[in-house]
Amino acid sequence: MSAERSILVTGATGLLGRDVLARLLAADSRLQAYVLVRDVGRWLRTTHDLGNQGRVIPVRGDLCVDGLGLAPDARAAICRDVTAIVHLAADTRFSSPLDRARSVNTNGTQRVLEIADDCDAPVHVAYVSTAFVAGRRTGVIAEDSHTEHVGWVNAYEQSKYEAERLVIDQAASWVILRSSTVVCDDLAGHVTQLNGVHRALNLYRHGLVAMMPGVVGSTVDAVTTSFVANGIARLALCDDAAGKVVHLCAGEGALPLVELLDITYERWALNPAWRKRGIVRPVITDLVTYSLFERTIADVGDASLRRIAGALSHFVPQLALPKRFDTTNAKALLGHSAPPVRDFWIPMLDHMLAAQDAASSFAKVA
Numbered sequence: 001m002s003a004e005r006s007i008l009v010t011g012a013t014g015l016l017g018r019d020v021l022a023r024l025l026a027a028d029s030r031l032q033a034y035v036l037v038r039d040v041g042r043w044l045r046t047t048h049d050l051g052n053q054g055r056v057i058p059v060r061g062d063l064c065v066d067g068l069g070l071a072p073d074a075r076a077a078i079c080r081d082v083t084a085i086v087h088l089a090a091d092t093r094f095s096s097p098l099d100r101a102r103s104v105n106t107n108g109t110q111r112v113l114e115i116a117d118d119c120d121a122p123v124h125v126a127y128v129s130t131a132f133v134a135g136r137r138t139g140v141i142a143e144d145s146h147t148e149h150v151g152w153v154n155a156y157e158q159s160k161y162e163a164e165r166l167v168i169d170q171a172a173s174w175v176i177l178r179s180s181t182v183v184c185d186d187l188a189g190h191v192t193q194l195n196g197v198h199r200a201l202n203l204y205r206h207g208l209v210a211m212m213p214g215v216v217g218s219t220v221d222a223v224t225t226s227f228v229a230n231g232i233a234r235l236a237l238c239d240d241a242a243g244k245v246v247h248l249c250a251g252e253g254a255l256p257l258v259e260l261l262d263i264t265y266e267r268w269a270l271n272p273a274w275r276k277r278g279i280v281r282p283v284i285t286d287l288v289t290y291s292l293f294e295r296t297i298a299d300v301g302d303a304s305l306r307r308i309a310g311a312l313s314h315f316v317p318q319l320a321l322p323k324r325f326d327t328t329n330a331k332a333l334l335g336h337s338a339p340p341v342r343d344f345w346i347p348m349l350d351h352m353l354a355a356q357d358a359a360s361s362f363a364k365v366a
């Protein structure tokens with residue numbers, strides 16, 4: 001079968017990229033995808049289940065190397081065939097220092113745009129970003145408001161913001177698909193990849209979070225992999241979405257922080273052994289007080305407390321910067337909203353607990 005459209009996908013080994021690629025291939029039987037991967041051997045070993053192998057061409061490359069480190073024949077084939085790039089690859093760690101985050105996320109995106117520019121045909125670039133490029137802004141965050149900024153909570157947010165600017169300024173045609181934080185696969189709550197949210201929840205469950213930044217009106221916006229991957233696969237190559245920024249976020253379905261902490265506590269408290277430990281809910285405090293608390297830990301806390309506070313410092317300040325992501329473009333283009341956080345939060349908690357129980361009984365047996 002000859003391909004009608006060839007695309008380049010980056011980040012296809014990642015949580016979202018793998019799902020997005022599978023959906024793109026399933027939606028169009030004439031689509032061929034070059035996938036930029038750092039390790040072709042690992043790609044071939046781990047993608048048996050993807051199917052459609054004949055239409056997927058892995059090419060070795062790295063966002064941090066000039067020309068993406070592509071071999072000349074791979075680059076020539078991409079430049080000859082590709083008419084769209086779905087760019088998901090990123091350093092997604094909140095704790096990366098700015099130079100590292102920029103080298104992958106900002107400079108890497110610049111290199112992707114240079115390849116796009118070298119292609120024979122005009123290339124449409126779908127850039128997968130984060131809703132948290134909004135950084136320290138508060139209030140309603142409109143999808144198209146990408147010109148002003150007031151700083152960021154971490155280098156990841158900043159480097160993704162800078163990459164968005166490059167895409168808007170340089171791509172012949174573009175769409176920016178901004179995801180909220182993915183916390184589980186789907187409404188059943190299964191967790192494939194742990195992130196800062198899960199780690200913060202674990203600390204809370206063990207009574208290690210005495211304070212949490214927040215204000216009246218703080219909400220937690222979170223999404224499932226299946227909602228975001230479906231949104232990306234449907235909108236990345238969609239003409240109607242071109243030139244738009246789209247929030248793949250819970251939006252109005254975000255959960256108030258206080259309610260989220262309460263339902264989480266009540267769920268864990270169903271277990272008498274946990275209830276007996278007398279763990280109390282964290283005190284919600286403003287950012288100034290939270291910073292003093294962090295400083296005290298840095299000065300007098302033991303090594304593990306310092307590690308915990310350090311890990312949280314890269315993203316929990318967002319909780320005291322209340323914002324609601326507007327999802328007008330997303331709803332109009334997709335025809336539906338994201339599932340409200342309330343619909344998958346408890347199943348997600350239950351999956352986390354079941355996975356931890358399974359891991360600890362395995363450790364006892366091993």
Ligand SMILES: NC(=O)c1ccc[n+]([C@@H]2O[C@H](COP(=O)([O-])OP(=O)(O)OC[C@H]3O[C@@H](n4cnc5c(N)ncnc54)[C@H](OP(=O)(O)O)[C@@H]3O)[C@@H](O)[C@H]2O)c1
Binds near residue numbers: 010015062064180
């Ligand atoms: N997951 C979320 O909650 C979330 C939320 C908002 C936005 N996003 C955005 O969605 C996109 C995908 O996120 P994800 O959660 O799927 O990420 P992920 O699971 O952390 O995967 C990151 C992907 O980027 C690739 N990558 C990293 N550094 C690279 C480099 N130097 N050269 C080439 N490839 C490189 C990784 O390849 P290797 O396999 O070789 O490491 C992997 O395929 C990212 O752009 C992220 O910013 C994600």
